[in-house]
Amino acid sequence: MAVAMTACGAAKPDPADKAQGPVVFAAASLTDALGRIGEIYEAAGHPAPRFSFAASSALARQIEQGAEADVFFSADEDWMNYLASKNLIDPATRRPMLTNTLVLVAPARASFQLDLAPGMDLAGALKGGRLSLADPASVPAGKYARQALQHFGVWASVEASVVRAENVRAALRYVETGDAAAGIVFGTDAAAAGEAVSVVGTFPADSHAPIIYPVALLAGKGEGAGEEFLEFLGSRQALDVFTAAGFGTVSNAETPGYLPPK
Structure with missing residues (x-):
């Protein structure tokens, strides 16, 4: 089952990294939806994601201080920008995913x-x-x-x-x-x-400012478990879970050409 965690440790991307499952730092408001998505992901044959849910601000500061994670899913653009300014995310993987009220x-x-x-x-x-x-x-x-x-x-x-x-x-x-x-x-x-x-x-x-949830891989986390999970977040299966929870999805949230695992 998908695991919620408070202390995080993830190895550098390699085959063992995929076997361990991704470490995902995510805004507290994503707790229920990501928990369900994690269950679907694991049921499809992937290693269980390990989630750390808290305020986006707290998670960003933990990452800045060296906490190991693969994916950061923020409840606003500001904290993603904060990590980007410190070269702590992979900018090529960053994309807006969700909206809220x-x-x-x-x-x-x-x-x-x-x-x-x-x-x-x-x-x-x-x-x-x-x-x-x-x-x-x-x-x-x-x-x-x-x-x-x-x-x-x-x-x-x-x-x-x-x-x-x-x-x-x-x-x-x-x-x-x-x-x-x-x-x-x-x-x-x-x-x-x-x-x-x-x-x-x-x-x-x-x-108020537009409520946008961006997601990105952390710097140096390409080709690992985080990349696979990030792609899954844009699958129709995952987006349907977000929609059922009440989130809106941005127009380009779906992963282009993504095929769910058989």
Whole structure:
């Protein structure tokens, strides 16, 4: 079965590298979809991928500090650009794969009502409670959330109520447990939570930067397990999993000429 991991170690690309399976550093919002894709990949006869899920910012810094990985799948372009600026990714393999939406959520049993519009009284709707976000100083979901609130002119009124989570799934948990009156997460995270949260509204796409998930091999990882898995991510099988989870796919996400293993 596909493995989620926190400590990573992968050898330099060689035949043993393929036998071990790829080490994939991926944004926390990809946890469910990539877990399922990993299962499909393994069932097709490939070695099980080993996943490390966290904030894109945390993963990029781990890679910068020498953590071994084959593939980096970020929730924004900024952290991929960061690694590219340090020559830590293979630029020829980089491509945008997915899109997402940004939503305001509340605990399922809460009577939280608010129209997402300029000048909305989000502070009043919180009724003294907290607003959970992934840390807007660095984590993509939090950065998008702050942009949206600034777009509507309400960031200053709620900033003191914000609880900063280490990643978007942690921000979601604050809402699921009722420790936050509301939170801003990706639409796919809200969908994964099921009946534990209710979606109050979806932020307009023009209220924040485009939510794009790029993926790339790390530098020096060509012809290894990571390359095979990267190709599989663009297969129709994998893209169907992403779509079922609520992600959008960019027009060139599909691997050209990819044939699934028989």
